[in-house]
Amino acid sequence: MTDQPSNVVDLFSGGGGMSYGFHVHPRFRMVGAADVEVGKPSTGHGAIGCNATYDANMGVTPLAIDLAEVFADELAIKVFPDGLDKLDVLLACPPCTGFSRAVARNYVEDDPRNSLVAKVAAFAGELRPQVVMMENVPQLLNGNFRHHFAALRSGLEDLGYEVHAASHNLTRFGLPQQRERALVIAAKRDLRLRTLDDLWEGYGVRAEATTVRRAISHLPAIAAGETHPDDPNHTSTKLSGESLERIKAMPHDGGSWPDLLGNPETEKYLIPSMWKAVKIGRLNQYVDVYGRMAWDKPAPTIKRECSHVGNGRYAHPVQDRQCTVRELAILNGFPTRYRFVGTSRKNLYRQIGDAVPPLISYQLAWVANWMMTGIKPDVEQVLLEGTHLTVADLEFRESTRQLVLA
Template sequence: MGLQASRVVDLFSGGGGMSCGYYAHPAFNLVGAADVEVGKPSTGHGAIGCNDTYAANLKVDPLTVDLSVISADELAEKMPANVDDLEVLLACPPCTGFSRAISKNWAEDDPRNSLVARVADHVARMKPRVFMMENVPQLLNGNFRHHFTALRDNLQGMGYKVHASSHALSRFGLPQQRERALVIAVASDLPLYTLEDLWRGYEVKAEATTVRRAIASLPKVAAGATHPDDPNHTSTLLKGESLERIAAMPHDGGSWPDLLGHPDTEEYLIPSMWKAVERGRLNSYCDVYGRMAWDKPAPTIKRECSHVGNGRYSHPEQDRQCTVRELGILQGFPSDYRFVGSSRKNLYRQIGDAVPPLVSYQLAWVAQWILTGEKPDLEQVVLPNTSLRVDDFVATEAAQLTLV
């Protein structure tokens, strides 16, 4: 690996999900990060407080700057360390404007989408040897994929080799149904390796990506309570009818459609649920207020995961929303990662916005492979204190046939 660690800068750094994997890797040194900390557009800059979480865990104070406005030269000058001829640049702009989960994105090009192409300015200024970006698959195949096309064309014009593909991240051991696009670009004199290359010939056992594996061992807590040994093992307060509705749903994957046909439970259905019944849209709406299933991956954890009414975020058997800690683990964060802030809702948002560190650690190993030519053993890519284990790897059938 060499004696001097490779420098890493993270733009749109959030709560540190992408950086966490590099921080845990001995070959890399985080030298700068930047995030404007937007909670919602209506709340303005600094609202989500993710930079404090980043600093508490990764020992770097991110610059609180608007990357839609600041020039590449000005940003580089503000960085606390030299970023000229950088080894690794990470940039994961907001995915909200591309996501198919938001209906208006089919027709309206969100202004935030332009941040993707703007990243090329920072690449041109810092000249990283390796560049990586994560976003939703619609970055590559959606109605507004021209933003990625512009970025790719600019990178290639600078001499970079570019690879972009989408993946179900459970393929790499994440206990969650999360599909994401990954973009890797390398300088022209470097080899281009990807997660597919890292995992070639191997897969993970099905039980490795279940909710049970990830969070079943955590101690019980009541809705709205905080465990005395872990301030992040805390959930949204539910009471009255909201709590009774969850309590009425069957354990281990139950949801509000299970309340239909029973007069004593139908009273908990809200108007939007009855509209879904009338329109025959149970399948597309049943995750709302639903419980997770023990022996399946969690559903996609989104930024508005702080309430049971926003998705299947209820605990498989306890009558409550999953805690910040539980969703953090399901998002691939180490179990001792500290989420910092006065608003519990914003802690949930920090998690939903994040790149899963369980995966970013693997990306860090891919970057090290690209920079040094030394392919890691798959056993090395397991991020400590996450739900993935070394004994979860199994050779694929094709690999087994090759060995025979």
């Protein structure tokens, strides 16, 4: 391994999930980041406050700039006003909201933010990294607006990169959550391109290591709306009135609002949208709303609006509350001591839901290191310290090739 660290820049850096895996890897050094900190388009720039979280964990203050408004030839000057001889890795994860199938209008309306995907090729052309990595929802590769990815691929190939893109269920790599994501890896053609599938070839993670129980059952109990005195991020959304009573009425360990049907004492907690789902026979579509997680399964996908039990299956398996910021962070692959900074608890939840799991980005850092050095890591090396995974969770498998190529 070279004595000189390899330089990494993260665009659309958020709360630092993609960066953190490179930050703690011995080869890499974060030298720049940028994020406009938009919570929702209606809230304006800076609203989500993720740059403070990034700085608290990486020691780098991201530029608060809108990358949609920055020309590629301006970016290097903004990120490196004093100049930089060489950039080794460019991390770029543009917003996924415009591609996600969870947003109904995405089936017919091309979100303007989607154009940021192809713009990454222009940024790469100016910054000239050896490796480019991107994470997004699977619809980036197979959705109605996949032409944005096609433009990115074409642009990178014209710059001399080999490009690989595939969708993965990240549970396979040890994440205690059902999170399907597209990963794009591009490498200069003088490097041999590698992927997470190559990294994990012949190995897997035991199923019991990817459950909610394994990830968060050790955390101390707290009540709804409370904050644990030893961890300011072990804090949950305040619930009261019918919202709290509704959760209390739901069966422990995977229960949901359809379990309240058939009993007048519990049916009174159903809201109009639930009765509408009953009337049209679409319980399965809405079953996760106000649902409890199950101890012995991976968590459901943790999305950006994960701050309330009414937005998904985000209630604790047995405690009568929303899962805390810390619990959802652990379930999204953050180490236990990661600091989320800000006065708005809702924005802390959003930082988690938006993030690339550091448990995965650390593995991607090892993939990048392998490509750049030619040295394949042992699978034991790729487990991020401070997360729930241990070497004992690994198991040998004859074949782990389970991916969908773009």
